[in-house]
Amino acid sequence: MALIEIKNLSISLKTPNGLVPICKNLDFSVNEGEIVGLIGTSGAGKTLICKAIAGIHSRDLEISFDRYRFDNIDITGKDLPQRRKFLSERVAIMLQNGTRSLDPLMTIREQMTENLPNSARPRKLWKRFFWKKREIDILLHKVGFKDTKAILNAYPGELSDVQCQKVNIAMALGRKPRLLIADDPVSTMTALSQLQILRLIDSLNQNNHVSVIYVSNDLGQIARLMDRINMIYYGEIVEQGPTEQILKNPHHPFTKIMLDAIPDMGAGSRRKSFFKAPGGDHPDFQHPPVGCPLGSRCPCADRECNIKPPQTRVKNGFYCCHFPLNT
Amino acid sequence: MAYTITPKFLQVKNLSVFFSTGRYFFLQKKRYALSDISFTLKQGETLAICGDAGSGKSTLLQILNDSNAASYEGEILLYEKNIRDYDRRDRVSIIRMMYPDPDTALNPHIRVYKILEMPLSMNTGLSPREIKKRISVTAEYVGLREEHLNCYLHMLTDIQKLRLSLARALVLRPQALLVDSSVEKLDAVLRMDFYNMFLDLQKRYRMSLIICLNDLCAIKHLADKVLILDHGKAEEFGRVEPMIYSPRSDLTRRIVQSYNHEYRCVHSAAPAVARPLGVITKNSD
Ligand code: SF4
Numbered sequence: 001m002a003l004i005e006i007k008n009l010s011i012s013l014k015t016p017n018g019l020v021p022i023c024k025n026l027d028f029s030v031n032e033g034e035i036v037g038l039i040g041t042s043g044a045g046k047t048l049i050c051k052a053i054a055g056i057h058s059r060d061l062e063i064s065f066d067r068y069r070f071d072n073i074d075i076t077g078k079d080l081p082q083r084r085k086f087l088s089e090r091v092a093i094m095l096q097n098g099t100r101s102l103d104p105l106m107t108i109r110e111q112m113t114e115n116l117p118n119s120a121r122p123r124k125l126w127k128r129f130f131w132k133k134r135e136i137d138i139l140l141h142k143v144g145f146k147d148t149k150a151i152l153n154a155y156p157g158e159l160s161d162v163q164c165q166k167v168n169i170a171m172a173l174g175r176k177p178r179l180l181i182a183d184d185p186v187s188t189m190t191a192l193s194q195l196q197i198l199r200l201i202d203s204l205n206q207n208n209h210v211s212v213i214y215v216s217n218d219l220g221q222i223a224r225l226m227d228r229i230n231m232i233y234y235g236e237i238v239e240q241g242p243t244e245q246i247l248k249n250p251h252h253p254f255t256k257i258m259l260d261a262i263p264d265m266g267a268g269s270r271r272k273s274f275f276k277a278p279g280g281d282h283p284d285f286q287h288p289p290v291g292c293p294l295g296s297r298c299p300c301a302d303r304e305c306n307i308k309p310p311q312t313r314v315k316n317g318f319y320c321c322h323f324p325l326n327t
Numbered sequence: 328m329a330y331t332i333t334p335k336f337l338q339v340k341n342l343s344v345f346f347s348t349g350r351y352f353f354l355q356k357k358r359y360a361l362s363d364i365s366f367t368l369k370q371g372e373t374l375a376i377c378g379d380a381g382s383g384k385s386t387l388l389q390i391l392n393d394s395n396a397a398s399y400e401g402e403i404l405l406y407e408k409n410i411r412d413y414d415r416r417d418r419v420s421i422i423r424m425m426y427p428d429p430d431t432a433l434n435p436h437i438r439v440y441k442i443l444e445m446p447l448s449m450n451t452g453l454s455p456r457e458i459k460k461r462i463s464v465t466a467e468y469v470g471l472r473e474e475h476l477n478c479y480l481h482m483l484t485d486i487q488k489l490r491l492s493l494a495r496a497l498v499l500r501p502q503a504l505l506v507d508s509s510v511e512k513l514d515a516v517l518r519m520d521f522y523n524m525f526l527d528l529q530k531r532y533r534m535s536l537i538i539c540l541n542d543l544c545a546i547k548h549l550a551d552k553v554l555i556l557d558h559g560k561a562e563e564f565g566r567v568e569p570m571i572y573s574p575r576s577d578l579t580r581r582i583v584q585s586y587n588h589e590y591r592c593v594h595s596a597a598p599a600v601a602r603p604l605g606v607i608t609k610n611s612d
Contacts, residue, residue, distance in 0.1 A: 160381045161380035188512060191541070195585040198590050217514030217515065218514065218515045224591065247592055262515065263545055272526055273526075275519040277516060279520065281487065
């Protein structure tokens with residue numbers, strides 16, 4: 001069953017020279033209890049899509065959609081403040097920089113106490129004394145802190161990035177969200193810390209039935225965490241499918257490029273040899289390219305690619321390309 | 328340049344960086360951001376610094392670049408001469424840093440051409456024609472086009488800003504390049520593009536590189552030596568292969584072991600990652 005269903009999402013940026021479209025006619029859905037990956041290059045609009053879903057985008061963006069259903073409730077007609085209020089009770093967000101998403105002037109205890117919803121208050125009268133304190137302790141134990149007192153009395157600046165991300169997850173857990181949006185939380189950590197955070201997200205998904213939208217720009221780092229992958233290029237979903245299919249036989253050349261960029265640690269790789277990388281940059285949103293956006297960087301491009309490729313449906317997914325691989 | 332190529336390009340001996348906290352001098356305490364770090368680097372070698380956020384990677388780079396006001400103990404020797412004894416102009420054309428956050432590090436009021444020209448006209452005695460030529464060569468090398476030189480900073484995309492930041496470091500033809508973790512945040516494809524550029528620079532000009540890297544694969548591929556930092560202390564320093572195959576410190580072993588975690592997708596053609604890890608677990612038990 002679909003938890004989120006968005007039809008025809010369009011995002012455009014207001015500039016002095018008029019509207020610059022970033023996303024056009026994007027259909028997006030997340031099933032219940034699923035981890036969905038949004039994977040694409042930097043500057044492809046992944047973060048904007050996430051912010052549009054959560055309703056926390058900045059003022060200079062214009063967002064419209066035909067239909068938005070969350071948890072079988074239609075919130076298409078609600079205006080932005082109403083939608084934000086509705087979503088804030090159901091969606092939790094993790095950002096790339098864990099320290100920056102906490103208030104630097106409040107201790108962790110204050111922030112966590114403030115964050116607990118009143119609906120979590122126990123019914124029984126004798127359990128109500130100090131329930132917040134106990135609840136916070138339980139939450140911090142769940143994410144793997146042993147010495148909760150030291151964490152609770154610290155300011156975010158005194159903690160490391162990993163600890164802050166863990167606190168973020170604990171705060172998210174406290175609100176009992178239906179959806180967690182993780183915006184690339186592990187990209188600059190060491191492998192050890194990465195694993196801790198990824199395991200936490202996985203257990204959140206398994207034990208608390210939270211659906212997750214995971215945003216990343218590196219397919220190799222986290223591919224097996226996800227159930228379904230959306231590849232994003234130039235604000236469009238260019239390929240969608242289950243993880244196994246994307247990894248084993250990708251159809252779209254962009255997916256292939258991303259897969260090739262996973263470095264190879266095997267004994268066969270010569271040290272200091274050059275990596276395989278297509279040159280060029282992601283096209284600029286202000287000067288949209290003609291035809292397929294991958295155009296100049298695509299190894300399989302031909303004359304037909306001057307026409308925008310249509311969506312082709314395959315089993316469990318789709319791709320947009322004239323010359324697909326592995327079909 | 329008049330420097331002879333000595334094997335010892337950069338030596339850092341017992342470097343400790345500290346901040347003084349407390350208002351009055353008798354209440355002051357030293358807080359160490361980095362303590363007791365030593366390493367040596369030959370010319371043309373790459374040093375990878377690995378560590379979490381807050382472990383002192385950036386502080387170390389800033390101290391080497393002399394852009395951090397914190398006081399430090401210990402010695403930094405460049406060509407066997409203390410870095411404090413250098414004239415600023417000389418030092419700047421030996422060690423350059425690629426700033427991680429171009430939005431705040433570069434001047435938004437002047438054109439890109441001027442941004443690239445400034446370090447040249449301030450630190451070298453090149454004629455305007457030479458300056459122009461060098462700028463266009465450098466810009467082309469990092470992948471900026473001719474028309475970008477007339478833009479202002481806000482007209483470039485984030486990636487182009489990063490390329491500009493690299494170009495600004497390279498116009499002076501330095502012998503060592505310091506790269507903060509900015510490249511790590513890029514997507515996999517562009518990251519490879521930057522790594523290729525670094526490799527090329529190293530092959531052509533024997534440039535030394537000091538990079539913040541967390542991806543063990545990339546470390547193994549790019550770096551000769553690796554320094555692992557944890558909360559300001561050096562956990563391990565040494566060549567890369569021994570670090571991966573027989574790590575000495577506990578933290579390093581845990582990092583290496585957890586690299587190949589269950590969520591990572593590794594090429595099917597590379598089973599060799601699992602093998603050394605297996606060896607390590609046997610040794611450690
Ligand atoms: S449509 Fe053409 S240019 Fe676009 S991805 Fe497919 S082959 Fe490449």
